[in-house]
Amino acid sequence: MTTSVVVTGLGITSPNGLGTQDFWAATRSGKSGIGRITRFDPAQYPARLAGEIPGFAASDHLPSRLLPQTDRMTRLALVAADWALADAGVRPAEVPEFGMGVVTASSSGGFEFGQGELQNLWSQGSQYVSAYQSFAWFYAVNSGQISIRNGMKGPSSVVVSDQAGGLDAVAQARRQIRRGTGLIVSGAVDASICPWGWVAQLAGERLSTSEEPTRAYLPFDSAARGHVPGEGGALLVLESAEAARARGARVYGEIAGYGATFDPKPGSGRPPGLRKAIELALDDARLTPPEVDVVFADAAAVPELDRIEAQAIRDVFGPGGVAVTAPKTMTGRLYSGAAPLDLAAAFLAMEDGLIPPTVNVEPAPEYGLDLVVGRPRQAEVRSALVLARGHGGFNSAVVVRAAS
Template sequence: MSVITGLGVVAPNGIGVKAFWAATLAGRSGIAVLDRFDTTGYPARLAGLVGTVDPAEHLPARLLPQTDVSTRLALIAAEAALNDAGVDTEAMSEYDMGIVTANASGGFEFTHREFRKLWSQGPEHVSVYESFAWFYAVNTGQISIRHGMRGPSTALVAEQAGGLDALGHARRTVRAGTPLVVCGGVDSAFDPWGWAAHLASGRVSLVPDPATAYRPFDTRAAGYLPGEGGAICVVEDVDAARVRGARVYGEIAGYAATFDPAPDSGRPPGLRRAAEAALADAGVLPQDVDVVFADATGVPELDRSEAEALRGIFGEFGVPVTSPKALTGRLLSGGGVLDVVCALMSIREDTVPPTFGTTEVPAGYGIDLVLGEPRRMRVDTALVLARGRWGFNAVTVIRNHWKRD
């Protein structure tokens, strides 16, 4: 059995689990006007920004010139997760600790800064760290080096679905014999090129009001807002966790991934199939699920298709549904893992956070979307959904490890 024993969060509305969870319950948003460069003239200017953390306070000075924003945030989250889990990495064999991270954009800001130097000043001015700081696998590599971890490690790229894929792969790695795996997803792509890439999707909300721009499952939904940050988890074999007396947040009980068929194939999207496969993997029936953390793009046709998948599995209004990411924006590989953090906290505190910003759900959706304020209820099993652009789907079942009467 694979359990989660440590959490590290770097979110637009809170650094650390405690601050993030408090903000999520209170409706404190991390959405703001993008201020990394002059966005005058762009059709959208709002994003979920991690603006309250100084990497120099958390990382050695030698790492700062080597790393992109996303890698710095990943290193901060990884250290927080290990501390939260009470892991003494020096006391463990370096080959008993693995790493799996997801990343959708690589070191976007870093590499484009170096490209500008190349074009304007010449190759002799390009940082030697460009050779690896741009790469999708750099977060896995830097965490490995910083904490002396040489066990099975990998990097995954599946856009918004990638973070859940990382947890699923970590679970597989633990089952194969590695006692501890650091896993999760963190992303940031907010330089001019990154912002252009976000806008190129055609799905970013153009609404200028931060309070209403991203309204998942709403009658007035007009798209999503991008964000940065994410979360890192420590996943362990349950017996190894017990030996060292670790606190257990919950169990990764089930996981599945699918890929959507071609748009003109006439076949349905793969999200429902992934959710059903994850439930089957966990040995959980639909009626045993207490809450669903939805992917919730805020794009009407995608919200509609997700609602259809949920109705097909649970029936009309069959399970509470929520999407805290309305307060952070969609964090690419970090989004699904941040929802897992919310799921674990919901289990711990028997409280489901609402979907802020959304006020009116189309009747035809047939979903019980939690709105307005947190819902106090018993939570033992949560289903977390994530969809990435170009057809990626990933679903995780998170379950309370300790049985309750």
């Protein structure tokens, strides 16, 4: 019998809310965290808006010894992990150290830390470069620092598949639980809103250059012209359903299905892989399309990518056959952190019986989607599909199901 893997804790750091309660209150009400960049002067760049996390002071949450060796991304991740474990009622010191692991994703690593050390190198010399540069920039650093802080010596890893990575990490964590690991912290937190990171994101040519926060990120809208980046994400505590029941844990729901594909070479004439990823996830969850209550869209806000996603959803569910939402319109795209945040939102939607809205968007009729816009929609949510795509052809889909 296949082991059911459930989520027992959530830790959220988001531009529209720091912590699960603040995030969900903002998301329910359609409150956006997108605005002009404040972490550096964006005047010389063509894109000037981002989803920044306001009011986060790492020194309020972490010991001072960690601050010189960590990037903002890692500080956010450490705090999110602390919150997720507390939410799950887990005290790591009371759990066997080889029975816990960490699987995260990263899209860019610690860009801001790396930029600072490069500036030290060219302005002052190599002797002024921190020894912590050897790992603080690295994609795997969040997994490493979380495992060290919590004494987690079980299976740990990092997944790098751009914006699909957050779902891929959760799927890898589910595999490790099924292989016998007692508990895995999984998900992703990204943060690269600094000049070096900003130039790298601009190079992808998918950023919106609008200076109006309410008109900058408009997926499935005829005015879509790219996305707004953001920082943050979510970390989740995963356990087997049996272990969660044995300790009387609160269960948000189950990671019920997963599918991943890679798009064919451009110009090959073969279809994109997103539809197949959806079908694989539904098959893994043993659900039929009518049993899915809502789709949390990838929402690229690039017309061709929106067309591909809408087509995949219509092909599986039929025109207007399932409610679709993109709450990331309130946060910006958080890269590898975006989809885990959507997973958290899906579980919270199940608890509250509502679908969070897509803000500021006027759905273009040619997409044929039942997009939830403007305000939340009251609905019984028993299962949800979360989609994510990474630059270069990654497609991932996860089905989550309410606790039975």
